[in-house]
Amino acid sequence: MCANALKNMITLQKIAQLANVSVGTVDRVIHNRGRVSQKTADRIKRIIKELDYKPNILAQSLSLSRTREYNFGVLVPKPTQDGRYWELPVKGINKAREELNIYRVNTIYFLYDKYSEISFKKAFTKIFQSEKKLDGLIITPVLSQTAQDLIKKIPPDLPYVFLDSYIPQSNCLTYIGEESYQSGKLAATLMDILINSRGTIAAIKVRPKDNHLEDRVKGFRDYFKDKTNVTFKSFKANRKKDVRAFYNITRDIIKDIDNLKGIFVPNSTTYQIAECVKSYALDSGINIIGYDLVEENIFYLKKGIIKFLISQRSELQGYMCIYSLYKNIALHEKLKNKIMMPMDIITKDNIDYYHV
Amino acid sequence: MCANALKNMITLQKIAQLANVSVGTVDRVIHNRGRVSQKTADRIKRIIKELDYKPNILAQSLSLSRTREYNFGVLVPKPTQDGRYWELPVKGINKAREELNIYRVNTIYFLYDKYSEISFKKAFTKIFQSEKKLDGLIITPVLSQTAQDLIKKIPPDLPYVFLDSYIPQSNCLTYIGEESYQSGKLAATLMDILINSRGTIAAIKVRPKDNHLEDRVKGFRDYFKDKTNVTFKSFKANRKKDVRAFYNITRDIIKDIDNLKGIFVPNSTTYQIAECVKSYALDSGINIIGYDLVEENIFYLKKGIIKFLISQRSELQGYMCIYSLYKNIALHEKLKNKIMMPMDIITKDNIDYYHV
DNA sequence: ATTTACAGCGTGTGCGCTAACGCATTAAAG
DNA sequence: CTTTAATGCGTTAGCGCACACGCTGTAAAT
Numbered sequence: 001m002c003a004n005a006l007k008n009m010i011t012l013q014k015i016a017q018l019a020n021v022s023v024g025t026v027d028r029v030i031h032n033r034g035r036v037s038q039k040t041a042d043r044i045k046r047i048i049k050e051l052d053y054k055p056n057i058l059a060q061s062l063s064l065s066r067t068r069e070y071n072f073g074v075l076v077p078k079p080t081q082d083g084r085y086w087e088l089p090v091k092g093i094n095k096a097r098e099e100l101n102i103y104r105v106n107t108i109y110f111l112y113d114k115y116s117e118i119s120f121k122k123a124f125t126k127i128f129q130s131e132k133k134l135d136g137l138i139i140t141p142v143l144s145q146t147a148q149d150l151i152k153k154i155p156p157d158l159p160y161v162f163l164d165s166y167i168p169q170s171n172c173l174t175y176i177g178e179e180s181y182q183s184g185k186l187a188a189t190l191m192d193i194l195i196n197s198r199g200t201i202a203a204i205k206v207r208p209k210d211n212h213l214e215d216r217v218k219g220f221r222d223y224f225k226d227k228t229n230v231t232f233k234s235f236k237a238n239r240k241k242d243v244r245a246f247y248n249i250t251r252d253i254i255k256d257i258d259n260l261k262g263i264f265v266p267n268s269t270t271y272q273i274a275e276c277v278k279s280y281a282l283d284s285g286i287n288i289i290g291y292d293l294v295e296e297n298i299f300y301l302k303k304g305i306i307k308f309l310i311s312q313r314s315e316l317q318g319y320m321c322i323y324s325l326y327k328n329i330a331l332h333e334k335l336k337n338k339i340m341m342p343m344d345i346i347t348k349d350n351i352d353y354y355h356v
Numbered sequence: 357m358c359a360n361a362l363k364n365m366i367t368l369q370k371i372a373q374l375a376n377v378s379v380g381t382v383d384r385v386i387h388n389r390g391r392v393s394q395k396t397a398d399r400i401k402r403i404i405k406e407l408d409y410k411p412n413i414l415a416q417s418l419s420l421s422r423t424r425e426y427n428f429g430v431l432v433p434k435p436t437q438d439g440r441y442w443e444l445p446v447k448g449i450n451k452a453r454e455e456l457n458i459y460r461v462n463t464i465y466f467l468y469d470k471y472s473e474i475s476f477k478k479a480f481t482k483i484f485q486s487e488k489k490l491d492g493l494i495i496t497p498v499l500s501q502t503a504q505d506l507i508k509k510i511p512p513d514l515p516y517v518f519l520d521s522y523i524p525q526s527n528c529l530t531y532i533g534e535e536s537y538q539s540g541k542l543a544a545t546l547m548d549i550l551i552n553s554r555g556t557i558a559a560i561k562v563r564p565k566d567n568h569l570e571d572r573v574k575g576f577r578d579y580f581k582d583k584t585n586v587t588f589k590s591f592k593a594n595r596k597k598d599v600r601a602f603y604n605i606t607r608d609i610i611k612d613i614d615n616l617k618g619i620f621v622p623n624s625t626t627y628q629i630a631e632c633v634k635s636y637a638l639d640s641g642i643n644i645i646g647y648d649l650v651e652e653n654i655f656y657l658k659k660g661i662i663k664f665l666i667s668q669r670s671e672l673q674g675y676m677c678i679y680s681l682y683k684n685i686a687l688h689e690k691l692k693n694k695i696m697m698p699m700d701i702i703t704k705d706n707i708d709y710y711h712v
Numbered sequence: 713a714t715t716t717a718c719a720g721c722g723t724g725t726g727c728g729c730t731a732a733c734g735c736a737t738t739a740a741a742g
Numbered sequence: 743c744t745t746t747a748a749t750g751c752g753t754t755a756g757c758g759c760a761c762a763c764g765c766t767g768t769a770a771a772t
């Protein structure tokens with residue numbers, strides 16, 4: 001039984017035997033360490049391919065553990081921002097780090113204030129002053145304009161992945177996030193059902209400008225473009241000037257619009273809108289659709305004030321970022337350009353099963 | 357840098373040194389191999405706890421790979437049944453098996469016809485005739501009555517997990533599936549929104565009786581119990597007698613009920629209902645809500661005939677079954693009694709992101 | 713002609729853990 | 743009291759892989 005299992009194992013030993021060379025030579029071929037004549041190298045490569053040899057990752061990692069470790073820098077907003085939204089990807093990152101602990105994967109955080117350019121720049125420059133040599137980077141590039149410039153300063157030998165948002169022209173390994181436009185469309189179809197295809201709806205745009213959130217609103221708006229029975233209005237909340245901007249803008253919206261049937265909020269501050277609706281228009285039948293499974297959102301979802309939350313698997317996003325870096329850098333696996341998360345539709349009836 | 361990493365590693369060596377014994381002795385204590393005096397055993401255990409020692413799983417598995425392998429039996433319906441539904445968990449099982457390949461995890465399938473007791477019994481008895489000694493079992497206990505009797509015949513040293521459905525009184529390690537009743541309620545709230553809280557709706561019960569599906573219908577029905585503007589009717593489709601039972605029953609439903617606003621299908625054969633509605637009542641505005649991401653369901657979802665599909669992460673279920681067995685049996689980790697999957701709400705706007 | 717550089721190859725050690733082996737010592741059985 | 747079995751503990755050979763090390767032989771550089 002065991003013998004059988006072992007018999008199926010293809011080891012360097014076997015390859016060496018078949019190729020009539022030492023394991024050292026096989027090793028050199030596999031890792032392109034040179035010092036092997038073209039002829040023998042080709043022979044060995046052929047045999048490797050024929051046998052479909054896959055290194056035993058256990059032995060490999062165990063062996064490498066002596067010499068190699070991986071330090072990944074994480075440049076993300078402070079976890080407490082956006083209603084503690086950023087705790088979610090951070091949670092995923094930490095989970096992955098723990099799992100990959102045996103492979104000596106470490107994370108070094110560089111946190112910044114999402115609404116301050118200076119803070120972002122500061123965090124960015126700290127990356128290069130890190131005492132530990134970094135092997136990879138996770139970047140959440142909010143404040144698109146600023147990020148776009150800074151991203152160019154990253155040396156070409158330091159690979160990075162984008163989390164949540166991304167910069168179009170860049171050499172990132174991959175982008176892990178969500179199809180924002182489509183996500184807005186999804187929200188719109190849900191809203192359409194909720195309001196039975198008639199009435200006035202509002203969407204709240206977020207300042208400072210954020211392409212990611214902008215796209216969500218675009219997707220939402222476009223859906224309603226040729227629905228004649230639905231009136232669409234959009235408003236701006238400037239978070240930079242006022243932490244409670246979403247709450248305050250909502251008061252105006254409620255007051256000014258009659259026949260208001262729904263509000264769409266493209267980010268995790270949805271709870272502020274819910275809070276305001278609860279205070280000023282509880283029984284008005286305003287349907288709120290928003291984003292992300294932060295605690296306060298869940299609270300108002302369960303209360304029935306928020307009807308749908310769309311979740312982009314924030315935790316999984318962080319988790320996959322670390323894994324992607326590890327896979328690419330340590331295992332030399334290729335990555336997809338984009339890794340798009342599912343857009344989970346959350347209601348008060350299924351929320352309880354989304355807590356990991 | 358590396359030295360630092362290694363310094364943090366707690367090894368058997370270190371424990372042995374601290375306890376002033378050999379690694380062999382430490383090993384015996386850890387694995388309860390006996391042959392250690394109570395006194396030294398206690399001392400060693402204390403040290404292990406103090407240091408919070410965790411075995412290096414790489415080295416452990418590498419070492420064990422010489423002698424140990426794990427064979428898991430999988431007792432599930434033929435993958436092609438229920439509109440190829442069962443391919444999904446099987447896919448997950450295979451994926452997990454591949455990932456755990458390095459730990460020498462094998463799977464042995466025992467497939468049966470979901471609608472034939474004889475077939476189920478046959479597959480069940482084959483388990484005990486397996487030439488490979490089985491270390492664990494995955495069981496999907498459809499035909500609850502029959503399964504209930506057979507389950508008792510499993511020897512106590514053969515652990516098993518339930519997939520998809522479960523038998524209340526049993527010694528299973530865990531049940532991986534879905535909260536069926538709640539899932540029906542979720543479907544009901546969606547239906548309620550779709551039909552704007554008025555009209556007649558139908559649910560299709562499945563024969564032969566299946567507790568799992570029955571619970572979904574119960575959850576669905578209970579939601580509408582005190583909604584006076586909604587009339588609920590239920591029908592039975594006997595799949596045992598007729599593979600196209602769902603299609604045929606739908607024809608009757610459409611004909612007999614007027615003001616029909618929605619049909620709820622508690623299983624993956626939803627596409628048959630959609631097919632029928634498409635043929636006989638395309639523009640009637642009948643809203644269909646069903647289950648599971650099988651190909652044909654997705655087809656009608658994208659066409660807009662099925663409005664919502666609820667997915668219970670079928671692939672992940674299979675995946676987690678193997679992992680749970682491995683974790684419990686190989687790594688001696690405790691398992692939760694129940695592992696409940698999220699109930700994903702799928703529409704034509706987010707379906708594309710649920711394909712793994 | 714002599715040094716340097718490096719291709720070409722084998723060997724050996726260690727990553728942390730498991731489990732078999734071996735040798736004492738002690739308890740139980742005859 | 744002897745024989746056998748059970749207990750207590752140390753030692754060590756792998757598991758498959760990576761890589762430093764060391765030894766040749768050849769070609770280029772000096």
